[in-house]
Amino acid sequence: MATKPKLYYFNGRGRMETIRWLLATAGVEFEEAEYLETRKQYEKLLQDGSLLFQQVPMVEIDGMKMVQTRAILNYIAGKHNLYGKDxxxxxxxxxxxxxxxxxxxxxxxxxxxxxxxxxxxxxxxxxxxxxxxxxxxxxxxxxxxxxxxxxxxxxxxxxxxxxxxxxxxxxxxxxxxxxxxxxxxxxxxxNIPTIKKFLQPGSQRKPPLDVKLLPKVLSIFNIGNE
Known part of the structure; x- marks a missing residue:
């Protein structure tokens, strides 16, 4: 049985959301392997060498630890026949x-x-x-x-x-x-079935960013402290 893609990001939309959309549309089950809640979690990914360019989103898929949003989206689209015929x-x-x-x-x-x-x-x-x-x-x-x-x-x-x-x-x-x-x-x-399912309450789709989450996000990525 194929391993589900694992997503590494904070608990919000950001640049990961389009990846969630595309996986859900393709009917691919995925899991949020680790919501980044602290700077320490992010630094661990950096120290492990998981983040090629020291940034998220990161998706573990097909034996790869993929970063760069467009590269991830291109791969998913190509794999699941969502990228045109020529x-x-x-x-x-x-x-x-x-x-x-x-x-x-x-x-x-x-x-x-x-x-x-x-x-x-x-x-x-x-x-x-x-x-x-x-x-x-x-x-x-x-x-x-x-x-x-x-x-x-x-x-x-x-x-x-x-x-x-x-x-x-x-x-x-x-x-x-x-x-x-x-x-x-x-x-x-x-009304495409997989999209309709993703739009239902309780799906893995994220709501708009809650401003209360902003200080945590800034802290995780050390924004404004450099």
Whole structure:
């Protein structure tokens, strides 16, 4: 029996969340091997040589201790047939994914903003989502009239777009109001059985970052103390 992938990260979304999404979508059972709660745990991983570039997320999978988020995601997508049928499709998937991750990163940092900056940062999220990113996906889906972003075949691009749409809706529930094709896409992809299961309460999906967790995260990674 294959060993379940083991995830090493703190108990929150961060850069591990997209990895959780992709594993869950592929129907792969995984376990949170160790939630990082203290700086000492993190230093142990460093001392053990487990973190190639001295950073997490880290995933133990298929006998490897993988780091670097994009490398991990590429491996999972390639292994589970979520990365297109040829090099051209993979290139297009990469373009969509990189843009989605850019938006994801902005949204992910929203809870970290000081109170006086939150309104401006939220406005930036809405502006970029609705004028730079979502129009591209809306047009792509509308123009080719297919269910998925690339090659009428389900791929990691669809998974990561759905994740980011749901994160954007946490910031502004009606953010898709001017994007009917994306609304239909969201409903369609959300009903894929493995994704539907991941979206249910009690799954391994993480909630938005609780600001109360922030001091612990900063302490683990020694941020602000150097």
């Amino acid at each position: 090099l051209k499709e993979r290139a297009l998937i990469d373009m969509y994914v990189e843009a989605t991750m850019d938006l994801n990163e902005i949204i992910m940092h929203h809870p970290l903003q000081p109170p006086e900056a939150k309104a401006k940062h939220l406005a930036t999220i809405i502006e970029k989502a609705t004028t730079r990113y979502f129009p591209v996906y809306e047009k792509a889906l509308k123009d080719h009239g297919q269910d998925f972003l690339v090659g009428n075949r389900f791929s990691r691009a669809d998974v990561q777009l759905l994740e980011t749409i749901l994160m954007a809706e946490e910031c502004k529930p009606d953010i898709l109001s001017k994007f009917p094709v994306l609304q239909a896409f969201k409903a369609r992809i959300s």
